[in-house]
Protein backbone atom coordinates (compact mmCIF):
# COMPACT_ATOMS: atom_id res chain seq x y z
CA UNK A 165 0.00 0.00 0.00
CA UNK A 166 1.20 3.48 -0.88
CA UNK A 167 0.80 6.41 1.46
CA UNK A 168 0.10 9.76 -0.17
CA UNK A 169 -0.28 13.19 1.43
CA UNK A 170 -2.89 15.60 0.01
CA UNK A 171 -4.05 18.94 1.18
CA UNK A 172 -7.70 18.47 0.24
CA UNK A 173 -10.83 18.75 2.39
CA UNK A 174 -12.04 15.32 3.58
CA UNK A 175 -15.49 15.69 2.02
CA UNK A 176 -14.02 16.63 -1.36
CA UNK A 177 -11.42 13.90 -1.80
CA UNK A 178 -12.76 11.00 -3.87
CA UNK A 179 -12.03 7.58 -2.35
CA UNK A 180 -13.67 4.22 -1.69
CA UNK A 181 -13.77 5.10 1.97
CA UNK A 182 -12.85 7.98 4.24
CA UNK A 183 -11.54 6.77 7.60
CA UNK A 184 -12.70 8.88 10.54
CA UNK A 185 -10.91 7.94 13.76
CA UNK A 186 -13.15 8.80 16.73
CA UNK A 187 -12.73 8.75 20.50
CA UNK A 188 -15.21 6.94 22.71
CA UNK A 189 -18.28 8.89 23.84
CA UNK A 190 -17.28 12.19 22.23
CA UNK A 191 -19.83 12.36 19.45
CA UNK A 192 -18.81 13.37 15.93
CA UNK A 193 -16.91 16.28 17.54
CA UNK A 194 -14.07 17.07 15.12
CA UNK A 195 -16.13 16.08 12.06
CA UNK A 196 -19.20 18.32 12.40
CA UNK A 197 -19.00 19.45 8.74
CA UNK A 198 -19.03 15.87 7.44
CA UNK A 199 -21.82 14.91 9.81
CA UNK A 200 -23.82 17.87 8.58
CA UNK A 201 -23.23 16.96 4.92
CA UNK A 202 -24.47 13.45 5.77
CA UNK A 203 -27.60 14.95 7.33
CA UNK A 204 -26.58 13.94 10.85
CA UNK A 205 -25.99 10.27 10.04
CA UNK A 206 -22.83 9.99 12.13
CA UNK A 207 -24.52 11.63 15.10
CA UNK A 208 -27.45 9.24 14.73
CA UNK A 209 -25.19 6.17 14.68
CA UNK A 210 -23.52 7.49 17.81
CA UNK A 211 -26.67 8.38 19.77
CA UNK A 212 -28.20 5.01 18.87
CA UNK A 213 -24.96 3.52 20.26
CA UNK A 214 -24.52 1.39 17.15
CA UNK A 215 -21.05 2.90 17.33
CA UNK A 216 -19.58 4.13 20.62
CA UNK A 217 -15.96 4.61 19.59
CA UNK A 218 -14.55 1.93 21.80
CA UNK A 219 -11.08 0.71 20.90
CA UNK A 220 -10.89 -1.07 17.52
CA UNK A 221 -14.64 -0.82 16.84
CA UNK A 222 -15.58 -0.22 13.19
CA UNK A 223 -18.77 0.93 11.47
CA UNK A 224 -19.06 1.48 7.74
CA UNK A 225 -21.55 4.01 6.36
CA UNK A 226 -22.48 4.73 2.76
CA UNK A 227 -22.48 8.40 1.83
CA UNK A 228 -25.00 8.16 -1.06
CA UNK A 229 -23.07 10.84 -2.98
CA UNK A 230 -23.65 13.44 -0.27
CA UNK A 231 -19.85 13.84 -0.18
CA UNK A 232 -17.09 12.61 -2.51
CA UNK A 233 -15.87 9.61 -0.48
CA UNK A 234 -18.20 6.71 -1.29
CA UNK A 235 -18.17 5.50 2.28
CA UNK A 236 -17.18 6.67 5.73
CA UNK A 237 -15.49 4.21 8.07
CA UNK A 238 -15.81 5.17 11.73
CA UNK A 239 -12.81 3.77 13.60
CA UNK A 240 -12.92 3.65 17.40
CA UNK A 241 -9.91 4.84 19.37
CA UNK A 242 -11.24 4.23 22.89
CA UNK A 243 -11.22 6.97 25.55
CA UNK A 244 -9.19 10.05 24.73
CA UNK A 245 -7.52 9.87 28.13
CA UNK A 246 -6.32 6.30 27.45
CA UNK A 247 -4.85 6.95 24.02
CA UNK A 248 -1.38 5.54 23.26
CA UNK A 249 0.65 4.98 20.12
CA UNK A 250 -0.15 1.28 20.37
CA UNK A 251 -3.89 1.93 20.43
CA UNK A 252 -3.53 4.06 17.32
CA UNK A 253 -1.49 1.34 15.61
CA UNK A 254 -4.19 -1.20 16.40
CA UNK A 255 -7.03 1.04 15.23
CA UNK A 256 -5.13 1.70 11.99
CA UNK A 257 -4.53 -2.02 11.51
CA UNK A 258 -8.19 -2.87 12.08
CA UNK A 259 -9.46 -0.17 9.72
CA UNK A 260 -7.06 -1.10 6.92
CA UNK A 261 -7.74 -4.84 7.24
CA UNK A 262 -11.48 -4.20 7.06
CA UNK A 263 -11.30 -2.05 3.93
CA UNK A 264 -8.82 -4.41 2.29
CA UNK A 265 -11.11 -7.36 3.01
CA UNK A 266 -14.15 -5.73 1.45
CA UNK A 267 -12.28 -4.93 -1.74
CA UNK A 268 -11.69 -1.20 -1.36
CA UNK A 269 -8.61 -0.07 -3.25
CA UNK A 270 -8.35 3.60 -2.22
CA UNK A 271 -8.87 4.92 1.27
CA UNK A 272 -8.46 8.39 2.67
CA UNK A 273 -7.73 9.31 6.24
CA UNK A 274 -8.91 12.24 8.31
CA UNK A 275 -6.26 13.11 10.88
CA UNK A 276 -8.29 15.71 12.80
CA UNK A 277 -8.59 13.57 15.92
CA UNK A 278 -4.96 12.45 15.70
CA UNK A 279 -3.25 15.82 16.05
CA UNK A 280 -2.42 16.54 19.68
CA UNK A 281 0.57 16.56 21.99
CA UNK A 282 -0.10 12.89 22.83
CA UNK A 283 -1.00 11.62 19.38
CA UNK A 284 0.14 11.68 15.77
CA UNK A 285 -1.16 10.17 12.54
CA UNK A 286 2.07 8.14 12.25
CA UNK A 287 1.23 5.12 14.41
CA UNK A 288 -2.22 4.87 12.81
CA UNK A 289 -0.57 4.77 9.37
CA UNK A 290 2.11 2.37 10.62
CA UNK A 291 -0.56 -0.02 11.90
CA UNK A 292 -2.35 0.10 8.53
CA UNK A 293 0.81 -0.73 6.64
CA UNK A 294 1.82 -3.56 8.97
CA UNK A 295 -1.68 -5.10 8.96
CA UNK A 296 -1.87 -5.42 5.19
CA UNK A 297 0.92 -8.00 4.93
CA UNK A 298 0.00 -11.15 2.99
CA UNK A 299 2.09 -14.20 2.16
CA UNK A 300 0.92 -15.27 -1.28
CA UNK A 301 4.04 -16.84 -2.78
CA UNK A 302 2.60 -20.34 -2.94
CA UNK A 303 -0.94 -19.52 -4.04
CA UNK A 304 -1.97 -20.23 -7.59
CA UNK A 305 -4.39 -17.33 -7.45
CA UNK A 306 -1.85 -14.73 -6.58
CA UNK A 307 -4.30 -11.84 -6.83
CA UNK A 308 -3.18 -8.36 -5.98
CA UNK A 309 -6.63 -7.01 -5.08
CA UNK A 310 -6.95 -4.99 -1.95
CA UNK A 311 -6.09 -1.63 -0.51
CA UNK A 312 -3.53 0.10 -2.71
CA UNK A 313 -3.38 3.65 -1.47
CA UNK A 314 -4.01 5.50 1.72
CA UNK A 315 -4.31 9.23 1.18
CA UNK A 316 -3.62 11.19 4.33
CA UNK A 317 -5.50 14.46 4.15
CA UNK A 318 -4.07 17.70 5.49
CA UNK A 319 -1.23 20.16 5.10
CA UNK A 320 2.13 18.91 6.33
CA UNK A 321 5.66 20.14 6.81
CA UNK A 322 8.72 18.50 5.33
CA UNK A 323 9.58 16.74 8.60
CA UNK A 324 6.26 14.92 8.42
CA UNK A 325 7.01 13.72 4.88
CA UNK A 326 10.33 12.39 6.17
CA UNK A 327 8.69 10.72 9.15
CA UNK A 328 6.19 8.97 6.85
CA UNK A 329 9.06 7.76 4.70
CA UNK A 330 10.77 6.20 7.71
CA UNK A 331 7.52 4.48 8.76
CA UNK A 332 7.23 3.07 5.23
CA UNK A 333 10.85 1.89 5.20
CA UNK A 334 10.46 0.13 8.53
CA UNK A 335 7.12 -1.46 7.55
CA UNK A 336 8.63 -2.70 4.31
CA UNK A 337 11.54 -4.21 6.27
CA UNK A 338 9.03 -5.95 8.55
CA UNK A 339 7.23 -7.37 5.49
CA UNK A 340 10.57 -8.50 4.09
CA UNK A 341 11.47 -10.31 7.32
CA UNK A 342 7.99 -11.91 7.50
CA UNK A 343 8.40 -13.21 3.94
CA UNK A 344 11.74 -14.82 4.76
CA UNK A 345 10.31 -16.52 7.84
CA UNK A 346 7.07 -17.70 6.21
CA UNK A 347 8.95 -19.23 3.28
CA UNK A 348 9.26 -22.99 3.85
CA UNK A 349 12.64 -24.51 4.54
CA UNK A 350 12.95 -26.18 1.13
CA UNK A 351 13.08 -22.69 -0.39
CA UNK A 352 14.83 -20.94 2.49
CA UNK A 353 18.11 -22.78 2.90
CA UNK A 354 21.35 -21.26 4.22
CA UNK A 355 22.46 -20.82 0.58
CA UNK A 356 19.25 -18.95 -0.28
CA UNK A 357 19.70 -16.70 2.78
CA UNK A 358 23.26 -15.94 1.66
CA UNK A 359 22.05 -15.03 -1.82
CA UNK A 360 19.34 -12.77 -0.38
CA UNK A 361 21.91 -11.07 1.85
CA UNK A 362 24.08 -10.37 -1.22
CA UNK A 363 21.11 -9.06 -3.15
CA UNK A 364 20.15 -6.79 -0.27
CA UNK A 365 23.68 -5.48 0.04
CA UNK A 366 24.05 -4.19 -3.51
CA UNK A 367 25.65 -0.79 -3.30
CA UNK A 368 24.63 -0.15 0.30
CA UNK A 369 26.36 -2.78 2.42
CA UNK A 370 29.33 -5.07 2.26
CA UNK A 371 28.82 -8.81 2.63
CA UNK A 372 31.08 -11.74 3.22
CA UNK A 373 29.82 -15.30 3.30
CA UNK A 374 32.05 -17.80 5.07
CA UNK A 375 31.77 -21.25 3.51
CA UNK A 376 32.30 -24.47 5.45
CA UNK A 377 36.05 -24.40 4.79
CA UNK A 378 36.31 -20.75 5.90
CA UNK A 379 34.38 -21.51 9.06
CA UNK A 380 36.74 -24.42 9.76
CA UNK A 381 39.71 -22.08 9.38
CA UNK A 382 38.07 -19.65 11.81
CA UNK A 383 37.68 -22.46 14.33
CA UNK A 384 33.88 -22.48 14.36
CA UNK A 385 33.53 -26.03 15.63
CA UNK A 386 30.19 -25.42 17.34
CA UNK A 387 28.59 -23.78 14.31
CA UNK A 388 29.84 -26.50 11.98
CA UNK A 389 28.65 -29.32 14.24
CA UNK A 390 25.03 -28.17 13.80
CA UNK A 391 25.18 -28.43 10.00
CA UNK A 392 26.78 -31.88 9.89
CA UNK A 393 23.57 -33.88 9.46
CA UNK A 394 22.30 -31.84 6.52
CA UNK A 395 23.11 -31.92 2.81
CA UNK A 396 22.60 -28.14 2.78
CA UNK A 397 25.96 -26.43 3.22
CA UNK A 398 26.07 -23.96 6.13
CA UNK A 399 26.73 -20.28 5.44
CA UNK A 400 28.13 -17.86 7.98
CA UNK A 401 26.88 -14.53 6.65
CA UNK A 402 28.49 -11.24 7.66
CA UNK A 403 27.12 -7.88 6.54
CA UNK A 404 28.53 -4.49 7.29
CA UNK A 405 26.93 -1.06 7.17
CA UNK A 406 29.03 2.04 7.68
CA UNK A 407 26.94 5.15 8.16
CA UNK A 408 28.54 6.63 11.23
CA UNK A 409 31.69 6.74 13.29
CA UNK A 410 33.13 4.58 16.03
CA UNK A 411 32.98 0.89 16.81
CA UNK A 412 30.03 -0.96 15.25
CA UNK A 413 27.10 -2.53 17.04
CA UNK A 414 27.04 -6.22 16.11
CA UNK A 415 23.59 -7.69 15.54
CA UNK A 416 23.53 -11.46 15.50
CA UNK A 417 20.50 -13.41 14.29
CA UNK A 418 20.03 -17.14 14.78
CA UNK A 419 19.42 -18.52 11.29
CA UNK A 420 18.56 -22.20 11.62
CA UNK A 421 16.56 -22.62 8.42
CA UNK A 422 14.97 -25.77 9.79
CA UNK A 423 15.26 -27.25 13.27
CA UNK A 424 14.29 -30.91 13.41
CA UNK A 425 16.23 -31.28 16.64
CA UNK A 426 18.86 -33.42 14.92
CA UNK A 427 19.63 -36.81 16.53
CA UNK A 428 17.74 -35.52 19.60
CA UNK A 429 14.76 -35.45 17.25
CA UNK A 430 11.74 -33.29 18.04
CA UNK A 431 8.24 -34.84 18.15
CA UNK A 432 6.48 -34.72 14.77
CA UNK A 433 3.56 -32.66 16.01
CA UNK A 434 4.08 -29.03 15.02
CA UNK A 435 7.52 -29.67 13.57
CA UNK A 436 6.53 -27.88 10.34
CA UNK A 437 6.68 -24.64 12.29
CA UNK A 438 10.40 -25.04 12.83
CA UNK A 439 10.99 -23.21 9.56
CA UNK A 440 10.69 -20.12 11.77
CA UNK A 441 13.94 -20.91 13.55
CA UNK A 442 15.69 -18.37 11.32
CA UNK A 443 13.48 -15.50 12.50
CA UNK A 444 16.40 -13.86 14.33
CA UNK A 445 18.43 -13.86 11.12
CA UNK A 446 15.47 -12.51 9.16
CA UNK A 447 15.07 -9.68 11.67
CA UNK A 448 18.76 -8.78 11.32
CA UNK A 449 18.41 -8.63 7.52
CA UNK A 450 15.29 -6.49 7.92
CA UNK A 451 17.16 -4.10 10.21
CA UNK A 452 20.09 -3.85 7.77
CA UNK A 453 17.62 -3.10 4.97
CA UNK A 454 15.79 -0.30 6.77
CA UNK A 455 18.93 1.23 8.28
CA UNK A 456 20.79 1.27 4.96
CA UNK A 457 17.81 2.67 3.03
CA UNK A 458 17.31 5.41 5.58
CA UNK A 459 21.08 5.98 5.81
CA UNK A 460 21.06 6.11 9.61
CA UNK A 461 24.29 7.53 11.06
CA UNK A 462 25.42 4.31 12.73
CA UNK A 463 27.93 1.53 12.14
CA UNK A 464 26.49 -1.96 12.11
CA UNK A 465 27.58 -5.53 11.71
CA UNK A 466 24.92 -8.10 10.82
CA UNK A 467 25.88 -11.68 11.48
CA UNK A 468 23.78 -14.71 10.50
CA UNK A 469 25.08 -18.15 11.38
CA UNK A 470 22.89 -20.10 8.92
CA UNK A 471 22.54 -23.88 9.01
CA UNK A 472 19.96 -26.64 8.90
CA UNK A 473 19.66 -28.95 11.92
CA UNK A 474 18.88 -32.47 10.68
CA UNK A 475 19.67 -36.00 11.82
CA UNK A 476 21.73 -38.25 9.54
CA UNK A 477 24.71 -40.53 9.28
CA UNK A 478 27.13 -37.66 9.58
CA UNK A 479 25.16 -35.68 12.18
CA UNK A 480 26.67 -34.80 15.54
CA UNK A 481 25.62 -37.00 18.42
CA UNK A 482 24.78 -36.43 22.05
CA UNK A 483 28.05 -36.63 23.92
CA UNK A 484 30.15 -35.12 21.13
CA UNK A 485 32.55 -32.38 22.19
CA UNK A 486 33.24 -29.38 19.94
CA UNK A 487 35.57 -26.41 20.14
CA UNK A 488 34.30 -22.83 19.69
CA UNK A 489 35.94 -19.80 18.09
CA UNK A 490 37.15 -18.50 21.42
CA UNK A 491 38.71 -21.85 22.38
CA UNK A 492 36.11 -22.98 24.93
CA UNK A 493 34.89 -26.54 24.47
CA UNK A 494 31.25 -27.64 24.62
CA UNK A 495 29.75 -31.05 25.25
CA UNK A 496 26.64 -31.45 23.09
CA UNK A 497 24.31 -33.33 25.40
CA UNK A 498 21.27 -32.50 23.28
CA UNK A 499 21.54 -31.78 19.54
CA UNK A 500 18.26 -29.86 19.76
CA UNK A 501 19.99 -27.12 21.74
CA UNK A 502 21.68 -26.08 18.49
CA UNK A 503 20.88 -22.36 18.62
CA UNK A 504 23.31 -21.61 21.42
CA UNK A 505 26.01 -23.55 19.55
CA UNK A 506 25.81 -21.40 16.42
CA UNK A 507 25.46 -18.28 18.58
CA UNK A 508 28.53 -19.15 20.66
CA UNK A 509 30.66 -19.02 17.52
CA UNK A 510 28.86 -15.97 16.17
CA UNK A 511 29.45 -14.06 19.42
CA UNK A 512 33.10 -15.16 19.42
CA UNK A 513 33.50 -14.07 15.81
CA UNK A 514 31.78 -10.72 16.46
CA UNK A 515 34.09 -9.99 19.39
CA UNK A 516 37.11 -10.19 17.11
CA UNK A 517 35.73 -7.14 15.28
CA UNK A 518 35.91 -5.16 18.54
CA UNK A 519 32.25 -4.10 18.52
CA UNK A 520 30.86 -1.48 20.90
CA UNK A 521 28.11 -3.96 21.76
CA UNK A 522 26.73 -7.31 20.68
CA UNK A 523 22.98 -7.92 20.53
CA UNK A 524 21.66 -11.32 19.51
CA UNK A 525 18.11 -12.19 18.48
CA UNK A 526 17.17 -15.85 18.52
CA UNK A 527 14.24 -18.25 18.69
CA UNK A 528 16.24 -19.98 21.35
CA UNK A 529 13.97 -21.81 23.78
CA UNK A 530 10.51 -23.30 24.00
CA UNK A 531 10.60 -22.13 27.62
CA UNK A 532 10.54 -18.52 26.42
CA UNK A 533 7.05 -18.90 24.97
CA UNK A 534 5.96 -20.95 27.99
CA UNK A 535 6.99 -18.05 30.23
CA UNK A 536 5.84 -15.03 28.24
CA UNK A 537 3.53 -16.25 25.49
CA UNK A 538 3.69 -14.09 22.40
CA UNK A 539 3.52 -10.82 24.35
CA UNK A 540 7.16 -10.20 25.21
CA UNK A 541 10.72 -10.90 24.20
CA UNK A 542 12.87 -12.37 26.98
CA UNK A 543 15.96 -10.23 27.52
CA UNK A 544 19.18 -11.16 29.32
CA UNK A 545 22.57 -9.55 29.24
CA UNK A 546 25.62 -8.18 30.96
CA UNK A 547 25.08 -4.50 30.10
CA UNK A 548 22.47 -2.64 32.18
CA UNK A 549 22.54 0.65 30.27
CA UNK A 550 22.08 -1.14 26.96
CA UNK A 551 19.19 -3.14 28.38
CA UNK A 552 17.52 0.03 29.62
CA UNK A 553 17.70 1.50 26.13
CA UNK A 554 16.27 -1.66 24.62
CA UNK A 555 13.49 -1.62 27.20
CA UNK A 556 12.58 1.91 26.10
CA UNK A 557 12.65 0.95 22.40
CA UNK A 558 10.49 -2.05 23.28
CA UNK A 559 7.89 0.06 25.06
CA UNK A 560 7.78 2.58 22.20
CA UNK A 561 7.35 -0.01 19.46
CA UNK A 562 5.32 -2.44 21.59
CA UNK A 563 7.85 -5.12 20.73
CA UNK A 564 8.24 -5.30 24.46
CA UNK A 565 11.18 -6.88 26.22
CA UNK A 566 11.15 -8.38 29.70
CA UNK A 567 14.38 -8.89 31.56
CA UNK A 568 15.25 -12.29 33.01
CA UNK A 569 18.05 -12.85 35.51
CA UNK A 570 21.47 -14.34 34.88
CA UNK A 571 22.33 -15.38 38.44
CA UNK A 572 25.81 -16.83 38.79
CA UNK A 573 24.26 -19.98 40.28
CA UNK A 574 23.08 -20.91 36.79
CA UNK A 575 26.66 -21.70 35.85
CA UNK A 576 26.37 -24.93 37.84
CA UNK A 577 23.52 -26.03 35.57
CA UNK A 578 25.70 -25.99 32.45
CA UNK A 579 28.95 -27.40 33.82
CA UNK A 580 30.11 -30.49 31.95
CA UNK A 581 32.08 -33.46 33.28
CA UNK A 582 34.23 -33.59 30.15
CA UNK A 583 34.24 -30.15 28.49
CA UNK A 584 34.23 -26.50 29.63
CA UNK A 585 30.44 -26.33 29.29
CA UNK A 586 27.52 -28.47 28.17
CA UNK A 587 24.82 -27.18 25.86
CA UNK A 588 21.79 -27.74 28.08
CA UNK A 589 21.11 -27.11 31.72
CA UNK A 590 18.29 -29.58 32.18
CA UNK A 591 14.53 -29.10 32.36
CA UNK A 592 14.22 -26.30 34.88
CA UNK A 593 15.29 -22.76 34.12
CA UNK A 594 15.98 -23.53 30.48
CA UNK A 595 15.21 -19.97 29.32
CA UNK A 596 17.86 -18.50 31.57
CA UNK A 597 20.44 -21.30 31.40
CA UNK A 598 20.41 -20.80 27.61
CA UNK A 599 21.13 -17.12 28.25
CA UNK A 600 23.81 -17.97 30.75
CA UNK A 601 25.49 -20.27 28.25
CA UNK A 602 25.74 -17.38 25.76
CA UNK A 603 27.06 -15.06 28.43
CA UNK A 604 30.07 -17.33 28.84
CA UNK A 605 31.04 -16.45 25.26
CA UNK A 606 30.40 -12.72 25.52
CA UNK A 607 33.09 -12.23 28.16
CA UNK A 608 33.51 -8.54 28.94
CA UNK A 609 31.93 -7.29 25.71
CA UNK A 610 28.64 -5.45 26.37
CA UNK A 611 26.08 -8.00 25.23
CA UNK A 612 22.33 -8.53 25.24
CA UNK A 613 20.41 -11.64 24.28
CA UNK A 614 16.81 -11.39 23.04
CA UNK A 615 14.88 -14.66 22.98
CA UNK A 616 12.13 -14.21 20.38
CA UNK A 617 10.82 -17.81 20.39
CA UNK A 618 7.40 -16.68 21.68
CA UNK A 619 7.03 -13.51 19.63
CA UNK A 620 8.39 -14.41 16.18
CA UNK A 621 5.32 -16.44 15.24
CA UNK A 622 1.64 -16.04 16.17
CA UNK A 623 -1.03 -18.71 15.86
CA UNK A 624 -3.77 -16.12 16.04
CA UNK A 625 -3.66 -12.77 14.27
CA UNK A 626 -3.42 -9.47 16.15
CA UNK A 627 -4.80 -6.11 14.96
CA UNK A 628 -1.72 -5.39 12.82
CA UNK A 629 0.01 -8.76 12.81
CA UNK A 630 -1.44 -11.45 10.56
CA UNK A 631 -1.14 -15.09 11.62
CA UNK A 632 2.32 -16.59 11.04
CA UNK A 633 5.64 -14.76 11.00
CA UNK A 634 5.56 -11.43 12.83
CA UNK A 635 8.87 -9.88 11.79
CA UNK A 636 9.53 -9.14 15.47
CA UNK A 637 12.82 -7.43 16.19
CA UNK A 638 12.82 -5.18 13.14
CA UNK A 639 10.81 -2.36 14.72
CA UNK A 640 12.52 -2.82 18.08
CA UNK A 641 16.05 -2.61 16.69
CA UNK A 642 15.44 0.10 14.10
CA UNK A 643 13.86 2.27 16.80
CA UNK A 644 16.79 1.52 19.12
CA UNK A 645 19.35 2.40 16.42
CA UNK A 646 17.58 5.56 15.35
CA UNK A 647 17.65 6.81 18.91
CA UNK A 648 21.26 5.71 19.42
CA UNK A 649 23.89 8.40 18.74
Ligand code: BES
Pocket residue numbers: 423425441498500501502503527528529530531533587588589594617618
Ligand atom coordinates in the same frame (compact mmCIF):
# COMPACT_ATOMS: atom_id res chain seq x y z
N1 BES B 1 14.38 -23.62 18.10
C1 BES B 1 14.18 -24.26 19.34
C2 BES B 1 13.38 -23.42 20.33
C3 BES B 1 11.96 -23.20 19.95
C4 BES B 1 10.99 -24.10 20.35
C5 BES B 1 11.59 -22.08 19.26
C6 BES B 1 9.67 -23.88 20.02
C7 BES B 1 10.27 -21.86 18.94
C8 BES B 1 9.31 -22.76 19.33
C9 BES B 1 15.52 -24.58 20.00
O1 BES B 1 16.54 -24.90 19.12
C10 BES B 1 15.30 -25.75 20.88
O2 BES B 1 15.02 -26.81 20.37
N2 BES B 1 15.43 -25.55 22.19
C11 BES B 1 15.24 -26.58 23.14
C12 BES B 1 16.41 -26.59 24.08
C13 BES B 1 16.44 -27.78 24.98
C14 BES B 1 16.81 -29.01 24.19
C15 BES B 1 17.45 -27.51 26.05
C16 BES B 1 13.95 -26.31 23.89
O3 BES B 1 13.70 -25.16 24.26
O4 BES B 1 13.16 -27.24 24.04
Ligand code: MN
Pocket residue numbers: 423425499500501502503
Ligand atom coordinates in the same frame (compact mmCIF):
# COMPACT_ATOMS: atom_id res chain seq x y z
MN1 MN C 1 16.49 -26.95 18.61
Ligand code: ZN
Pocket residue numbers: 420423441500502503527528
Ligand atom coordinates in the same frame (compact mmCIF):
# COMPACT_ATOMS: atom_id res chain seq x y z
ZN1 ZN D 1 16.34 -24.12 17.25
